[in-house]
Amino acid sequence: MSVPTRAPAAPRRSWVLRSGFLRALPFLAPAIVAYVVFVLAPMAESVRLSFFEWTGFVGTPQVFVGFENYVRIFTQDPVFWTAFRNTLIWVVLSLVIPLTISLLLAVALNRPLFGRNVFRSMFYIPGVLASIAVANMWRWIYNPNYGIGASLGKAFGLPWLSDIQWLGNQDIALYSVFVAFIWQSVGTNMVLFLAGLQAVQKEHLEAAKIDGANAWQVFRNVTLPALRPMTVVVTVLTFIGSIKVFDLVVGMTGGGPAQQTQVLALWSYQQSLGNHQYGMGNAIATVLLIVTLIIVVPYLIWTARQEDK
Amino acid sequence: MRTIRTVAAIATAAMLAAGLAACSAGDDSDGATTITYWKLADTDAASKKAWAQTLKGFEDSHPNITVKVQERSTDGHKEALRTALGTSGAPDVYWSWAGPGIGGEYVKAGGSLDLAKYYKKYDWNERFSPASMSSVKQYGKYDGVPSGQSGAAVFYNKDLFAKAGITAPPTSYKELVDDADKLVAAGITPIEFGGTVNWHLMRLLDNILMTECGQKTFTALVAAKADWGKEDCVTAAYEQFHTWTQKYLTKGWASLSDSEANALFFKGDAAMVIEGNWFDNVLRANDVDTATIGVFMFPTGTGQLYGDTSNNYITPTSKHPDAAAEFLDYLTSAKPQKISLDLVGTRPVNVDVKIDPSTQDSLDKEWNPIFADAKGLFAFNDQGLSLAQTTEYWRIQNLVATNDLEPSKAGAQFQKFIDQQ
Numbered sequence: 001m002s003v004p005t006r007a008p009a010a011p012r013r014s015w016v017l018r019s020g021f022l023r024a025l026p027f028l029a030p031a032i033v034a035y036v037v038f039v040l041a042p043m044a045e046s047v048r049l050s051f052f053e054w055t056g057f058v059g060t061p062q063v064f065v066g067f068e069n070y071v072r073i074f075t076q077d078p079v080f081w082t083a084f085r086n087t088l089i090w091v092v093l094s095l096v097i098p099l100t101i102s103l104l105l106a107v108a109l110n111r112p113l114f115g116r117n118v119f120r121s122m123f124y125i126p127g128v129l130a131s132i133a134v135a136n137m138w139r140w141i142y143n144p145n146y147g148i149g150a151s152l153g154k155a156f157g158l159p160w161l162s163d164i165q166w167l168g169n170q171d172i173a174l175y176s177v178f179v180a181f182i183w184q185s186v187g188t189n190m191v192l193f194l195a196g197l198q199a200v201q202k203e204h205l206e207a208a209k210i211d212g213a214n215a216w217q218v219f220r221n222v223t224l225p226a227l228r229p230m231t232v233v234v235t236v237l238t239f240i241g242s243i244k245v246f247d248l249v250v251g252m253t254g255g256g257p258a259q260q261t262q263v264l265a266l267w268s269y270q271q272s273l274g275n276h277q278y279g280m281g282n283a284i285a286t287v288l289l290i291v292t293l294i295i296v297v298p299y300l301i302w303t304a305r306q307e308d309k
Numbered sequence: 310m311r312t313i314r315t316v317a318a319i320a321t322a323a324m325l326a327a328g329l330a331a332c333s334a335g336d337d338s339d340g341a342t343t344i345t346y347w348k349l350a351d352t353d354a355a356s357k358k359a360w361a362q363t364l365k366g367f368e369d370s371h372p373n374i375t376v377k378v379q380e381r382s383t384d385g386h387k388e389a390l391r392t393a394l395g396t397s398g399a400p401d402v403y404w405s406w407a408g409p410g411i412g413g414e415y416v417k418a419g420g421s422l423d424l425a426k427y428y429k430k431y432d433w434n435e436r437f438s439p440a441s442m443s444s445v446k447q448y449g450k451y452d453g454v455p456s457g458q459s460g461a462a463v464f465y466n467k468d469l470f471a472k473a474g475i476t477a478p479p480t481s482y483k484e485l486v487d488d489a490d491k492l493v494a495a496g497i498t499p500i501e502f503g504g505t506v507n508w509h510l511m512r513l514l515d516n517i518l519m520t521e522c523g524q525k526t527f528t529a530l531v532a533a534k535a536d537w538g539k540e541d542c543v544t545a546a547y548e549q550f551h552t553w554t555q556k557y558l559t560k561g562w563a564s565l566s567d568s569e570a571n572a573l574f575f576k577g578d579a580a581m582v583i584e585g586n587w588f589d590n591v592l593r594a595n596d597v598d599t600a601t602i603g604v605f606m607f608p609t610g611t612g613q614l615y616g617d618t619s620n621n622y623i624t625p626t627s628k629h630p631d632a633a634a635e636f637l638d639y640l641t642s643a644k645p646q647k648i649s650l651d652l653v654g655t656r657p658v659n660v661d662v663k664i665d666p667s668t669q670d671s672l673d674k675e676w677n678p679i680f681a682d683a684k685g686l687f688a689f690n691d692q693g694l695s696l697a698q699t700t701e702y703w704r705i706q707n708l709v710a711t712n713d714l715e716p717s718k719a720g721a722q723f724q725k726f727i728d729q730q
Contacts, residue, residue: 056391260713275697
């Protein structure tokens with residue numbers, strides 16, 4: 001009796017070959033090269049420079065100082081911790097206020113209502129304006145002699161309103177700039193949430209209503225969970241955008257008064273290009289990078305695990 | 310396939326041709342030379358007209374040299390120089406303030422060609438005053454060619470002064486403070502500054518510091534040879550400065566830029582401002598009747614005129630230093646100096662160009678005795694201090710002005726920063 005024999009097994013191909021990565025590589029290559037040249041390389045150079053003392057002028061020597069720049073920014077720089085605190089405040093407020101407003105606007109403008117597209121456009125348009133234009137506009141709004149506060153104060157006999165120094169009072173200047181940021185940013189996130197809301201299945205909403213859920217319960221138990229992927233995107237984008245806030249601050253206050261609205265990205269820029277202290281400026285930039293990675297990477301991993309469940 | 314190869318070959322050839330053309334920019338095939346010149350933007354019609362005439366005059370008399378001019382705002386100009394000097398993108402010639410804090414940084418970074426041979430060739434040592442030459446030779450070689458020497462003093466509105474019962478400009482610091490009180494009593498804002506550009510309000514602090522400390526201590530402080538935390542005059546200066554910001558400054562100054570604050574002066578909403586002699590032209594450009602404006606030296610008691618010097622520098626990376634020197638020789642020759650004097654009121658650096666008071670308006674004339682009687686010049690502190698020190702000087706200045714730092718602690722805090730550098 002003959003024993004059936006199996007055909008010899010084909011050699012196992014590596015994961016790289018099986019996944020088609022090599023086939024995709026020629027198409028990915030230009031983007032990878034651009035990413036390395038314009039993102040990774042400058043980032044690496046910035047981290048490298050943080051260990052040197054350099055004025056930034058081509059031809060002048062770069063002197064290796066080890067961790068001295070980091071010691072200086074943490075222990076001697078009179079502005080660093082103010083900038084760090086302000087950046088933190090900005091991030092927290094960004095994740096709470098404009099995000100919430102954007103979500104509410106998206107929910108409101110997802111319904112069929114008269115003029116819906118006009119409203120959507122109205123809220124979106126500030127997001128396409130250049131930040132420096134927004135900064136200039138709001139500087140005039142806050143002008144202590146001709147701005148809205150001054151004008152309304154004079155019109156209604158409210159001298160306290162005219163006296164408010166929106167950008168000159170260090171206790172409120174940062175928040176005054178933040179109001180301009182809310183005005184500029186809610187529209188963009190609203191559009192993202194609107195896109196996410198289209199993924200909410202109408203059948204689920206109707207089924208919840210049939211089961212007796214009220215509006216809040218429907219929103220909390222059906223809409224919000226369905227919006228989770230988009231919420232992750234909006235949250236990450238908002239976090240990254242807020243931690244590197246620069247344009248509005250430089251345009252509206254320049255970091256003043258007395259560096260009290262200073263933020264890490266702007267302070268890094270001013271140390272490097274303003275004070276010719278490239279080492280310290282890049283040390284601040286590296287701190288910003290590390291903080292960003294520490295928060296964003298675990299959040300993305302956690303969110304991915306939640307979705308797998 | 311053949312079509313693709315042909316297209317690729319043509320595209321490559323076109324790119325090579327463009328690259329070669331770019332490489333040869335600055336030297337036309339007929340031997341003409343192009344040099345680049347970076348300067349501050351002219352913002353008023355008279356300055357633009359004077360510059361256009363000067364440039365035309367040079368190019369007409371030097372048909373083989375073309376000057377490509379790039380103009381920027383104050384801060385834009387500084388930033389462009391910081392990033393371009395030492396690279397192939399640097400200009401052939403650039404204008405800069407000459408003090409150690411700005412021009413000195415460029416010289417230290419190797420951004421200035423030693424012009425000793427050109428000083429000999431064109432006999433420039435005889436063309437400029439000793440004061441102008443001191444700004445050229447302060448770093449040990451011949452850095453730049455003088456462009457201007459500006460004085461900054463207190464501009465005042467004569468009508469507002471009269472309304473407050475002030476019959477003559479103050480000649481002492483005490484009289485100045487008394488006049489400020491009179492203006493307040495008459496319901497007039499004594500002085501305006503824009504707080505968002507730190508260098509504007511800085512002028513007040515610098516002058517008060519000179520008043521309290523005197524020339525010798527002031528100079529030592531700026532050179533970090535005296536201790537800011539130990540000199541009593543520093544505390545006195547910050548206390549006086551604090552008083553000015555609380556009692557005499559325009560409302561909302563911290564939120565205003567210099568131009569927004571100066572608009573109040575143009576409108577007659579503030580009685581004084583510390584500005585430079587270039588401000589005469591700014592007033593005219595804003596339709597202010599200069600007959601109603603006067604100027605007096607801040608009464609520091611030292612006879613030193615507050616101001617700065619500026620030079621035009623040739624970069625070591627320039628491929629056309631001879632042409633650049635030819636350009637600077639023309640700029641400082643009698644004809645263009647006279648054009649600027651007649652049209653803009655700019656004081657000439659060429660000692661052979663004399664100011665004719667009969668051609669000046671009343672405000673320009675007021676500067677003549679100020680310059681003539683000045684015993685010396687003391688520079689704006691953002692030119693005397695290093696860049697990092699200037700940033701901290703401004704921060705402390707603003708903390709004192711906004712009541713967030715006691716004046717008695719300001720000097721010590723600044724000295725601590727200096728010691729850590």
